[in-house]
Amino acid sequence: MKNKSLVLYAFAYLAFLYVPVLVLPVFSFNNSQFIAFPLSGFTTRWYAGLSADSAMLHALGNSLKAGIVTALLSTLLGLLAAKAVTQYRLRGAGALLGFISLPLFIPDIVLGISLLLLLGATGFPLSLAAVVLGHMLVCVPFALTVLIARLEGFDRNLEEASADLGESALMTFWRVTFPLMLPGIAASLLLTFITSFDEFLVAYFLSGTEATLPIYIWGQLRFPERLPMVLALGTIILAISVALVVLAEHVRNLGVKKPMVGA
């Protein structure tokens, strides 16, 4: 009896989580402009329409650019900080980590407004570069968390062993540290990319005329006839996001144990 109600609860919970999300793909294939039941037939025309939308493609390009640059820079900064925190007994390392992670807990809207004011005061133009800077604030803590977890798991003697076996610091990084950190680096790149790609509020404040994809979608919501196309776009983003997050989790958990090809 008890088991049955627990199963029911579990299903209800999953439904609560995923039914709203599933609305997107369902209506994106619905052959009607109106988002309402009953469904009126299957179509892929909303998807076909997307590829012809040059404004959308431009926004997509902006999002990819911002996402890739944010991912690379955040992961690089995260890597350096993670190495410092795990390798040396730094005084105040805990406080330092706390400070770096703080942007995670600041509401995005506050972050967006403060950055907007700051950029205005310094004369930095609203642009994709500004968006990247804003996204990095949010992404570096993610990168740091993933990379520290990875670095803490490995024996510091490994790097000493490499030096002992005749390799310089640079070759040691290349032959030992980097291969061992690769899963962490890949996971960090994927997570920070997806965080930047999906982010709306900070980008909304800082992008100026260079709309990113979420901003473009927000703009489209004013036109009811374009709604199905937005749903189609949303479905694609959703699918890619899920795929990337799953991939990120997978590579992150690739054990140190898994043999990899060394340099």
Next chain:
Amino acid sequence: MSFLSLSHVTKSFGAAPVVDTVDLAIEQSEFFALLGPSGCGKTTLLRMIAGFETPDSGTISIDGAAMNTVPPHQRPTNMVFQSYAIFPHLNVFDNIAYGLRKLKLPKDALRARIEAMLATVRLEGLGARAADQLSGGQRQRVALARALVREPKVLLLDEPLGALDKRLRETMQVELRAIQRKVGITFLLVTHDQEEALSLSDRVAVMSGGKILQVASPRELYDRPNCREVADFIGEMNFFHATVRELTDATATVNAGLLGIVTLPRANLVPGIKTDDHILLAIRPEQVRIAPNGLAGEIVTSTFLGERSHFHVRIASRSEPVAVSGHAPAQGTVMLAFPPESLIGLPFA
């Protein structure tokens, strides 16, 4: 100058010196052990020889070349780490081949060299095995092979058997000794396990508080410790307070309180002891005789060890019971005799 030579080497972390003006001379092909309790500075000393720590002062030289400014990756030393530090992303073969990259050996020659090394450490056929599929003993062998294959001038071993269980440790002790004989490389072993140090090494340096107390062969360390600390650290020892009465070239006569006036060979005294000095007379449990007449004592504990038993015997007017090893009833009163030739005189410090 010796093959591996340390001169006045000092290292501090913060205020307290961890290694305090250490001098050490180790010969080529010697199996040498640094023995001491944890925190005595032995691992720091090893890491300075490997180049991972820099001495505050003093010099280290290997085969006549000063090492002070040579970085670890250019030193003619290789280390077997306590944690083994096997590269987890490489298989056994690639772990062992790691340090041979710069030799740029042709593939066949590299393979032949690794196979030969695998045979030496008895890991034939395991070259393709992934690092995480190795047992503790196998990891130890891979770490050893990886270091030996570079043919270092000095092989440094940091508590190499500490992580193994007792039986495996005993097997590896025998093998380690055999491998050292075979390759003829100078081995410098760091351990806190006196049995390991005594059974493996040609010579042992006993360290405490960053200083070297005594350097000697295992036999000599056991029979002729030069101070109370060494005597205590290596095996078990009974001590009696005594005062030197008279010294001749061949003998020393001391007043040893409970034991009366004793005359022992002069050679049994640590050099430097003078008449009227307050000294410690020391004797190993197995040198104490159970005799028909001697000092009467009450057995307080007895442990049966098969071939012999180990006793603690309380003697009137002495707080510390005397440790005795031999044959006697499990309880009751025994008579103890202390043969003068088995007594050694240590400075009272």
